[in-house]
Amino acid sequence: MYDVVVIGGGPSGISASLYAKRANLEVLVLHNNESNVEQAHQIDNFYGFPGGITGKELYNKGIRQAEQLGIEVKKVQVVGVENLGKHFNVKTVKGNFETKTIIISTGNKKIKPNIPGIYEFEGKGISYCAICDAFFFRNKNVAVLGNGEFAISEANELSHIVKKVTILTNGLEAPNTEYEIIKKKIKQITGSTNVEKIEFEDGSNLEIDGVFIALGEAGASDFAKTLGLFQDGDNIKVNEKMETNINGIYACGNITGGLLQVCKAVYEGAIAGLSAIEYIREGRKEK
Ligand SMILES: Cc1cc2nc3c(=O)[nH]c(=O)nc-3n(C[C@H](O)[C@H](O)[C@H](O)COP(=O)(O)OP(=O)(O)OC[C@H]3O[C@@H](n4cnc5c(N)ncnc54)[C@H](O)[C@@H]3O)c2cc1C
Structure with a gap:
């Protein structure tokens, strides 16, 4: 005992x-x-x-x-x-x-989505914690992947430090927020050393410096x-x-x-x- x-x-x-x-x-x-x-x-x-x-x-x-x-x-x-x-x-x-x-x-x-590029770029543009890593992205363009309260609160945290925050829902319902939202399904996240681009399934792209995963x-x-x-x-x-x-x-x-x-x-x-x-x-x- x-x-x-x-x-x-x-x-x-x-x-x-x-x-x-x-x-x-x-x-x-x-x-x-x-x-x-x-x-x-x-x-x-x-x-x-x-x-x-x-x-x-x-x-x-x-x-x-x-x-x-x-x-x-x-x-x-x-x-x-x-x-x-x-x-x-x-x-x-x-x-x-x-x-x-x-x-x-x-x-x-942490829920890790099954999107190609997420694992490869962890610590190189993919982050799971805004309060921890926002400073690395000051004056840069970042995306938050998620569609719930957690995603919005991460976006709020980032918004004080980064240049622009875009919310990516990856096909899920969009949250009620003033941030720009992209609802399209993500095909993959690409870059040379660090994250540079999000490729969507419809063939369009979004140039980005970082992606914060906030799927709840x-x-x-x-x-x-x-x-x-x-x-x-x-x-x-x-x-x-x-x-x-x-x-x-x-x-x-x-x-x-x-x-x-x-x-x-x-x-x-x-x-x-x-x-x-x-x-x-x-x-x-x-x-
Ligand atoms: C990517 C990332 C970056 C971060 N950066 C920072 C930072 O820069 N500064 C900072 O202060 N914080 C940072 N954090 C947050 C910090 O890591 C957490 O706040 C802290 O680790 C919480 O500690 P914890 O003991 O509560 O849980 P954890 O560190 O998650 O530990 C949980 C423990 O529970 C065990 N466990 C869980 N389920 C079971 C089970 N069923 N059976 C047996 N064992 C189990 C695990 O093995 C582990 O030992 C970061 C977090 C992430 C994800």
């Missing part, structure tokens, strides 16, 4: 695990698929890294830091979570783990739904102590919404870790 099982090995999960372990708790970190932070080609706005750091390096450093502290870290996919009344069961593809508390820090999945975030809401955690859209609802509506379950990082940045994930992880410590020390309380 663990004191804490952390689902997620990104900035928020590792931060939570460090606090819990340093309070002498039995901690297990489970991580698996590609995290948000690993998709970041270059992080230039996180404290302590002059010259920046790649997302992959930051992720690996986090895992190493946890392991060096003696935290058990397993690379395995979590497929379900059960509330057994007095404790929880975390189900993975390689077995189950019983625990007194769970910290959910699974980030949110498939939330990490599966666990929330199974457990009956309150949600706000795809995000898990927490209070200022990162407590969910179920005693002993905490959520932190991107899945709680708000600022989707490493600094906020690390902060919330620390709070979730401290709350789990308090809960274990006090014993299980009833809400």
Whole structure:
């Protein structure tokens, strides 16, 4: 029986695990698929890294830091979570783990459309985060691929910095917005080294310096739904102590919404870790 099982090995999960372990708790970190932070080609706005750091390096450093502290870290996919009344069961593809508390820090999945050019130009004109990368496109022409609230909010963020924003819906219904919208189906994204052009299926082209993918975030809401955690859209609802509506379950990082940045994930992880410590020390309380 663990004191804490952390689902997620990104900035928020590792931060939570460090606090819990340093309070002498039995901690297990489970991580698996590609995290948000690993998709970041270059992080230039996180404290302590002059010259920046790649997302992959930051992720690996986090895992190493946890392991060096003696935290058990397993690379395995979590497929379900059960509330057994007095404790929880975390189900993975390689077995189950019983625990007194769970910290959910699974980030949110980015939907990647199947358009030729997207993968090749990641970090070379294709971005998934306006607040992170807008600065690289100042005074340039960019497009936002998406048609929901998320796409509009990314466009708003970009509009303060770039020359022009065009919304591409790739055949989907157009959102209600004042930005120029192109609804045509995209054939491919091309360029020599960086993104230069979007080719549409009807043979027309759009010259562009960057494309921000904002197709909405498939939330990490599966666990929330199974457990009956309150949600706000795809995000898990927490209070200022990162407590969910179920005693002993905490959520932190991107899945709680708000600022989707490493600094906020690390902060919330620390709070979730401290709350789990308090809960274990006090014993299980009833809400
Ligand atoms: C392209 C890009 C560029 C970015 N640039 C910046 C930047 O410059 N500066 C900045 O501050 N932020 C940046 N961000 C945002 C930043 O990466 C996130 O805010 C941060 O990583 C969130 O941390 P997290 O711990 O909540 O989630 P994540 O980093 O997404 O970690 C989630 C963890 O959960 C695990 N997981 C998920 N599902 C399962 C499962 N079923 N079973 C087991 N494990 C699971 C994953 O393996 C991973 O370990 C960028 C994001 C992207 C996508």
